[in-house]
Amino acid sequence: MSTRPNDHGLSDAARRLSAEIGPFRRALLTTARRSGDLPDIPDAQIEVLRRLDADGWSSPTALGRALGLARSTVSNLVAAMERDGLVERRLARGDGRSTEVGLTELAERRLAVYDEAAERVLVEAMAASSAADRRVLAEAGAVLERLRQRLEGRAD
Known part of the structure; x- marks a missing residue:
């Protein structure tokens, strides 16, 4: 159900984004941990x-x-x-x-290994995507960052 009369599907998009972010994050963490041979x-x-x-x-x-x-x-x-x-x-x-x-140095090393593994598995997954999806994904990081900043501003 729409929360505003002219939201142009924003409610559906918000619901889907909210539902996908957690599972996406967990899948990335799990895959990168396995790929980087990192502890849970x-x-x-x-x-x-x-x-x-x-x-x-x-x-x-x-x-x-x-x-x-x-x-x-x-x-x-x-x-x-x-x-x-x-x-x-x-x-x-x-x-x-x-x-x-x-x-500690251990934490810094593990973060570096995780970041390298996460980048590698994301690049592999993104490379298997369509050209149109790759274009959207190339912009998604900046869009999500701005959206997070708006949410954080609202929380203040």
């Missing part, structure tokens, strides 16, 4: 790794805000990741009372 890392931990890779050292509180996660969730994720050698903690610079979390 939970999605939430991957999000933490990605954020730390982009931002560098961060407090658990800042991580939670950036990812929309509760403090206890971040604490549990960081503890598990520290046990697995993926993150390390240090006293926050300029504030010896709090801690910051950063990536």
